[in-house]
Amino acid sequence: MMKFLFKNFKIFNGKEFIKEECLLTEEGKISRVGSALECEGAETVEGNGRLLTPGFIDLHAHFRDPGGEWNEDLQSGARAGAAGGFTTLVAMPNTKPAISEPALIEYVISHGAAARAARILPAGCVSKGRGGKEICEMEKMSEAGAVFFTDDGSPIATSHLMRLALLYTGKKLPRVMEHPEEISLFQGGQVHEGRVSAMSGLKGIPGASEEIDVARGIALVRDTGGRIHFTHLSSAGAVELIRNAKRAGLDVSCDTTFHHLTLNENAVIASGYNSRFKVNPPLRSANDQKALWEGLLDGTIDAIVTDHAPWHLDDKDEPFQEAPFGIASLECAVAVLLDYRARNYPEVPLELLFRKMTSSPAALLPEKWHGLGRIEEGAPADLTVVDEDRTRIVDCSAWKSKARCCPWEGTALTGWPVATFVGGERIWQDEEEL
């Protein structure tokens, strides 16, 4: 296995930037971190002051495999992740068939690994077939490698089912991940209920839809002593509920997406209702967007995810109301965030954002994976090189992903991942770096 000697980097160790600027990888692990390191036989990666971080971890991505490989498969998804600076991707289980039995967990792991790109870790369903009736064989699925249990794409169908799932997983099995949405407030919804629904006539989805489900989950965590992770948070009210639950000492965590942090409903209006801005939960108001940043800053929000939702252009390129929800973003998400922060929130420390994409999401995975998301001797050599000054235009036609529908197509962004390493192997490098 190759040895790599990283020299002259500004190293972020998962918590903070450190004074050492060199790092050596051997046998798939980080063997040394220090200054002025040398190692015979190692390939040198010259940093010239660029950033070296633990590989980015995305707790929420969709790969449509099995059943929708025309849109994306596990291999194209793993390569897309690598090209976006991600080294670990959690695959959502709302495929066809849904990932609700151990053999399908193994399928996701083995097919993902075949790409030799980003590591794909499967989330399994809460309910058999995502049918919302009976809980899955969670012990067996956990043993097979499931890292979360979720019926994502939909909320857990009933409070009773969620309660069972929380009781059954407890503190031992992987966390329950909830897609927070009150179905009866969603019916037929297309956009945030607010300015964009008033202007367009599109059916609105109120923020309360998310808040009600978050409140349900919190109540059941209090009741059961279980653990829950709310994914793709979008509303100010939900952030506030989780903030209070954390203060009360409940084991509740949450994430938000790159696009909810960097876009709001005004983008839908400005685009002329272009389906590239159609996501679920919808892009909400500027106030909601601000609350998400506040949630990041005060620690309420634990992770930033992509919710990479790949659709073939033939399926997504439709009038807004007819197009499916979801956008592809794995390959530009990090750049989107870095660029947006530099322009709008320069006061937010870069290391805070990096924490939300490395050590903080790693801590929500099963214990086996807690070594990810940190740079220290003995940790897996999952690493990402970031060039804060690199400016590039988002060009979906050059993507590794099969999806081509992205709100930032054609946008010049500054701050890009330029090389990705998993388990000590270089899995992707920006062509300009070669």
Added chain:
Amino acid sequence: MGWRHRSVIDLDGWTRDEFLFFLDQSRQMENVMDRPVKKVPALRGKMCVNLFFENSTRTRVSFELAEKMLSADVVNWSASGSSTAKGETMRDTAWTLESMGADIVVMRHGAVGAAQYLASKLKRGIVLNAGDGTHAHPTQALLDVYTAWKHYGDLEGRKIALIGDVLHSRVARSDVIAFRTMGCEVVLSGPPTLMPREVEDLGVAYEREPRDAVKGADMVYLLRIQRERQQEGLFPSVDEYHRWWGADEELMKRAKPGALAMHPGPINRGVEIASEVADGHQSVILEQVRSGVATRMALLYLCGGGAR
């Protein structure tokens, strides 16, 4: 003045001067309607396709009459039996229309953004939006403004009360933009369950009580109520709706004397409007229908190259 609009998807961005220019053109077109031979050669040799994915007799016939009076060749394409019903994407439909040489496509579609989408896919063809879902119905707003303008001349400072189901009304959204641009005060009224939550983002006031909304109004515009909204539970009964928000003579008395009673049609007698108002001396509902042909002629003429 020059005409800068090719496709017309909605009326956002139209200036007051453009409206006034358009209204003058509409008046000239209405003169054509009064001639013994109702035909001018303005669009001779142009092919218009009326592409209706939703049923709409009056808008489609109004456009067709307008197109024929301007001597365009007209093809009516309805969704039933079309390739769309067989699963063709709208992108393919657009490219098919382009290949067939369509110059102007008039489209009614149930999806918000459909007209904009079609326009974005056509390289040459012009798209006139005949209603996209609950978003916009620009030609309805143009005919409404034209009807009011013929009665009042300058509309600056006039007040219009729009009453009914604003939430699902493409007519209301387009009328709000059009009448506000003309300098009118616009007030909305109707059950809160049929009103957009952030109604102030439309730049208008909301009065729950129609009796308050119509005070001092020069125009009282009744929006059509679809009975399926009651089945969805958005209002309790047609009777209660009529009693509180329907327009009867009592309500009209609270507006300015001689205020116009307007409606986009087809009307639900005894629901949003009582017969004595629909057929009364204040009603301009049939004038609106006539205005529809004139304004659509003007729009086809201006966008179709007749003015260039």
